[in-house]
Amino acid sequence: MTNHRIVSREEWQAAREGLLRREREHTRMGDELAQERRELPWVRVEKEYRFDTDEGTRTLAELFDGRSQLLVYHFMFGPSYAAGCVTCSSMADGFNGLLPHLRARDVTMLLVSRAPLERLQAYKQRMGWSIPWASSAESDFDSDFGLSVREQLGALLDEPPPIVRHLAGAAGTDVAGYVSEGPASSAFVLDDGAVYHTYSTHARGVEFLMGYYPILDRAARGRDEGESPQGWIRRHDEY
Numbered sequence: 001m002t003n004h005r006i007v008s009r010e011e012w013q014a015a016r017e018g019l020l021r022r023e024r025e026h027t028r029m030g031d032e033l034a035q036e037r038r039e040l041p042w043v044r045v046e047k048e049y050r051f052d053t054d055e056g057t058r059t060l061a062e063l064f065d066g067r068s069q070l071l072v073y074h075f076m077f078g079p080s081y082a083a084g085c086v087t088c089s090s091m092a093d094g095f096n097g098l099l100p101h102l103r104a105r106d107v108t109m110l111l112v113s114r115a116p117l118e119r120l121q122a123y124k125q126r127m128g129w130s131i132p133w134a135s136s137a138e139s140d141f142d143s144d145f146g147l148s149v150r151e152q153l154g155a156l157l158d159e160p161p162p163i164v165r166h167l168a169g170a171a172g173t174d175v176a177g178y179v180s181e182g183p184a185s186s187a188f189v190l191d192d193g194a195v196y197h198t199y200s201t202h203a204r205g206v207e208f209l210m211g212y213y214p215i216l217d218r219a220a221r222g223r224d225e226g227e228s229p230q231g232w233i234r235r236h237d238e239y
Helices: 009-038 086-092 096-104 117-127 150-157 162-170 203-209 212-216
Strands: 050-053 056-059 069-074 107-113 133-135 184-191 194-202
Touching (some): 069 086, 086 162, 117 133, 184 203, 194 203
Antiparallel strands (some): 050 056, 184 194
């Protein structure tokens, strides 16, 4: 028998209307934060980064693929990984269908990882993804932008929680190898031939790319993760 509070339809409607007011406030705040992101100052990228791609070696400017905006997801697939991070993989599952819509808004989106390109290509084929994926193995692009979080993650080596050991094992590496990477998203703009860094976020800041979480948040039991956030996540061919 449920121990959740049970009420009449009228009582539920009153509670729902109270929550709706807060949801609307949350939506307005989200709009304000989006505007503040757009108003952040830009930093010109002076360093000449090079990436291994399916089309050969490309510069950061060439990754824009003829568009003026670039969104990079720093996918956790380090040199010691045998497979991509499980959580990152669950996020990338939702990217393919979004690409045409983003491109229609002058935005190129792609993945960047430090593993060699051939390993990324094999994993991409296994997962059935079409999103472009570049290897930054020969550059310090990740540490310069999305993955400064490594220093914070390094503290996990002292006493790694079970979820970190689980995720490391799922990626086929040890804890040290796993936490040498970090999930992050970075945005760039190409203006008059120059590349500018406009935004980055990491850790829980990348939840906007986890399409299943907003859906679960509206289900009766929510995320229902207990004390092990993301411990339930598997690659889509492993459930």
